[in-house]
Each structure stands twice: as structure tokens, then as C-alpha cells.
């Protein structure tokens with residue numbers, strides 16, 4: 001039951017705990033829909049806040065766009081919280 005080592009207090013609701021899970025990363029970037037199944041993320045067990053690992057995001061953007069997109073990525077990722085998760 002070593003939950004603490006596997007997660008952290010949720011920054012949004014402060015009640016739940018974000019634990020590593022896999023989900024489908026979905027976002028829109030430059031008008032294109034991106035979908036990446038089985039993506040590692042930390043998800044709150046109470047409010048379903050989703051936080052993807054920055055390293056994963058950077059690797060994803062590198063894969064898709066190379067260095068060109070990197071500056072935009074952080075803006076997009078930080079601006080949008082959780083696109084389509086949690087409801088239903």
C-alpha cells in the first residue's frame with residue numbers, strides 16, 4: 001500500500017491523489033487532432049485531473065514535429081488542462 005511513492009497530491013482538488021496510469025492523450029495542435037493511446041499520465045482519483053509527463057509530451061512532439069514545435073508545445077500543454085477525460 002505504498003501509495004505515496006506512486007503518486008502525489010492532486011494540485012487541482014488537493015484531496016485526491018494523482019497516480020500513474022495510462023490513458024489516451026488527445027489534443028489539437030495546429031488544427032490537427034492528435035491521439036496517442038496507452039500514454040502514461042498521472043490521474044487524480046477524485047477529480048480526474050490528468051497530468052501528462054513533460055518528458056512524454058516532448059518526446060511526442062519531437063516524434064511528430066521535431067524541434068520546430070517545441071516552444072509551442074509547452075504553451076499548448078500548459079494551457080489546456082484535460083481535453084476529454086473524466087466525463088463518462
Ligand SMILES: [Zn+2]
Nearest residue numbers: 010013044047
Ligand atoms: Zn483532484
